Amino acid sequence: MRLRCAVLDDFQGVALESADWSVIEDEVEVVSLREHLDGEDALATALTDYDVVVTLRERVPFPGSLISRLPRLKLLVASGMRNSVIDYAAAEKYGVTVCGTGSSGIPPAELTWALLLGLARGIVQESTALRANGPWQSTVGTDLHGARLGVLGLGRIGGHVARVGLVFGMRVSAWSPRLTKERAAEHGVELAASMEELFADSDFVSIQVAGGDGTRGLVGAAELALMKPTAYLLNTSRASVVDQDALLAALHEGRIAGAGVDVFDIEPLPADHPMRTAPRLLATPHLGYVSRANYSTYYSQAVENIRAYLAGSPVRRLP
Structure with missing residues (x-):
């Protein structure tokens, strides 16, 4: 059975066009979520059936209380190599690998x-x-x-x-x-x-x-x-x-x-x-990181992170 991956906050509907996700399609079903999920209860409900979550920057907090409510979550990929809203100790406690991606200033x-x-x-x-x-x-x-x-x-x-x-x-x-x-x-x-x-x-x-x-x-x-x-x-x-x-x-x-x-x-x-x-x-609505080049980097490296995790050798691990 394939793993399920949710890509959060894909407001423009371009996440799946910004990288070649086909290289993992045999093992992972990828779903783009275009509407923002506001609040822990909404996130816990929407993400309960996902094994992998790709999140943009620090828009969505992942405290321990949320991670504990996501029993299937095994891999969390965040854009960038710094994220202050993820509880890394809780991720480790519940067996969730956290990885980041490159980004341009x-x-x-x-x-x-x-x-x-x-x-x-x-x-x-x-x-x-x-x-x-x-x-x-x-x-x-x-x-x-x-x-x-x-x-x-x-x-x-x-x-x-x-x-x-x-x-x-x-x-x-x-x-x-x-x-x-x-x-x-x-x-x-x-x-x-x-x-x-x-x-x-x-x-x-x-x-x-x-x-x-x-x-x-x-x-x-x-x-x-x-x-x-x-x-x-x-x-x-x-x-x-x-x-x-x-x-x-x-x-x-x-x-x-x-x-x-x-x-x-x-x-x-x-x-x-x-x-x-x-x-x-x-x-402006937090457009600083929103560019074609950055999106290409984020999502291409998210795919690489997922492939590496599936191979048993995670890369770009956070923190």
Whole structure:
């Protein structure tokens, strides 16, 4: 009898087209689930008959309480090689192998720039007005050349964001707790003396630090209060890094010029979530990792992970 594999959150219906799943079809029946399963009870009910689950990023938590309710689950494949919402101890306890996949930092860096440019030049507002036969020009764009870009976190993605800023002729600085002057210089950027200086001096602040307990609430009301009223905040990292209530207050009160956000405390966003109606906000539904190249990597390596597991030699094991 073939194993059963569920591919979660295939919103666009492209998971089965993004890789060659036929190489495991004799041993595994693969089912694409396009609707998000919200809550542990829904997940436990929907996944009870599956031996393998493929999940995207950290959208779906797999705590021990859920894993214990999935008696058939033997292999959990998560995109990327870091996942903070899987209980690895519980997975080991219940005999569940957890594997990851490769990923590229370029697509989220590119989306960061899409949001930044959209905010700087009022793209959505002007395009909407043009289509609705509204006012012809209602905004005045913010110049990038000569402006200060502050990058909070100069890792794989932050490094891409910083280099693009330099191409635009921006003055780029960066800060993170362990960032050195030498490492910043390797990217051609300045090391800010402190996170406070980064927020106070920048015209655009791009958050690129990893999620987790160490960065939870790293950016709160105090940091946002340091920003210029003409400055913009970008977050394509993790929602937990920024205090959501503090950001909403800053947007509603006009204390910053605007924000570009791709990550949220609840995903998908509920219909009544305040982020849907916040002013001065350019928001996208967590598109940072959503690109053809990344999907090809995710799902091709998911297939490789399943084949390796079936052969008794799992690869890319997490954590």
